[in-house]
Amino acid sequence: MPIHLLPVALANQIAAGEVIERPASVVKELVENSLDAGADQITVEVEQGGRRRIRIRDNGTGIDKAELPLALSRHATSKISCLADLEAIMSMGFRGEALASIASVSRLRLTSKPANQSEAWEAWVEGRDMQAQLAPASHPDGTTVDVQDLFFNTPARRKFLRTDKTEFGHIDEVVRRIALGRFDIRLNLSHNQKLIRSYPAATGKEQSLNRLTKVCGAAFTDHAIYLEQQAGPVRLHGWIAPAAHCRHQGDVQYFYVNGRMMRDRLLAHAIRQAYADELSDERSPTFVLYLELPPTDVDVNVHPAKHEVRFHQARQIHDFVLQSLRPVLAGAARAEPVPAAH
Numbered sequence: 001m002p003i004h005l006l007p008v009a010l011a012n013q014i015a016a017g018e019v020i021e022r023p024a025s026v027v028k029e030l031v032e033n034s035l036d037a038g039a040d041q042i043t044v045e046v047e048q049g050g051r052r053r054i055r056i057r058d059n060g061t062g063i064d065k066a067e068l069p070l071a072l073s074r075h076a077t078s079k080i081s082c083l084a085d086l087e088a089i090m091s092m093g094f095r096g097e098a099l100a101s102i103a104s105v106s107r108l109r110l111t112s113k114p115a116n117q118s119e120a121w122e123a124w125v126e127g128r129d130m131q132a133q134l135a136p137a138s139h140p141d142g143t144t145v146d147v148q149d150l151f152f153n154t155p156a157r158r159k160f161l162r163t164d165k166t167e168f169g170h171i172d173e174v175v176r177r178i179a180l181g182r183f184d185i186r187l188n189l190s191h192n193q194k195l196i197r198s199y200p201a202a203t204g205k206e207q208s209l210n211r212l213t214k215v216c217g218a219a220f221t222d223h224a225i226y227l228e229q230q231a232g233p234v235r236l237h238g239w240i241a242p243a244a245h246c247r248h249q250g251d252v253q254y255f256y257v258n259g260r261m262m263r264d265r266l267l268a269h270a271i272r273q274a275y276a277d278e279l280s281d282e283r284s285p286t287f288v289l290y291l292e293l294p295p296t297d298v299d300v301n302v303h304p305a306k307h308e309v310r311f312h313q314a315r316q317i318h319d320f321v322l323q324s325l326r327p328v329l330a331g332a333a334r335a336e337p338v339p340a341a342h
């Protein structure tokens, strides 16, 4: 076969393979877009575990009619324009791939109205070139992305989807992560027209604790210790459960780096070490922690789904986390020794 350029739709489907694994990945990408658009109210509606439909509405800035086709094109973004921007990223998105990828493996409709535009417009893409089509629509200020029949044209992907219940469980987890990442946002999640989660915007200590309890359970909130540590521009805060109240399976393990939830081996190691010998093998560290540092000190462009980061000064970050948590946990262990695990 001679060398030839791939049709746009196929190139986008290949890109989708990297980030869009299941309905929950769609929810993650779209809610992050809503956050980047400055929304403070986001509604997630799914049907049949997300395979039939995922619809995300927000009250963010919206997209101009003229920019709708670009929003659906690959490598098109409003968030960065040069390498320096990429190296100091503060938005959740920057790859300019999510909408194009999702549109290539589903029936996607993007409807939007910026506040300064009198009417709303709807866009979708068609064919091998993914040519954008536009039609007038009715919509309040903000954006709705409606994703139907995910993977209808990629049977290999569709085959890997699990039951509606399992897929919805993954979506629920994505929404929990966002809920813990941004207390100031009102978030609702419904499944098959039934409201399943409702997180009102939380400001102040009491409302924040309410949200923490909603997401992590009272057993966590009742015993977790709040901490706040700062070293120069690096700050760690959040809640950690003393060893005596850690659970047997690590279902509350949330670590955010500049607002993005991460699973990072270096950080996991620092946290585990902070418990020292108090934590038996049957129990897992239990925490909701937030690390903030200058965006130039961390590289988020490591993995397409952005689950990983690379710290420029990894050793220092590790030690800072360890030294921030260790005294807190040691103090708790002295006050309340760990009962034998059963």
Ligand code: ADP
Residues within 6 Å of the ligand: 029, 033, 034, 037, 058, 060, 061, 062, 063, 071, 072, 076, 077, 078, 079, 092, 093, 094, 095, 096, 097, 098, 099, 100, 143
């Ligand atoms: P990225 O988020 O990496 O920029 P996306 O494909 O997710 O790439 O989105 C492309 C562009 O579409 C964004 O840069 C943004 O300008 C616009 N966009 C997407 N979703 C929204 C939204 N909910 N509200 C406003 N603008 C949006």
Ligand code: MG
Residues within 6 Å of the ligand: 029, 032, 033, 092, 093, 094, 096, 098, 099
């Ligand atoms: Mg995005």
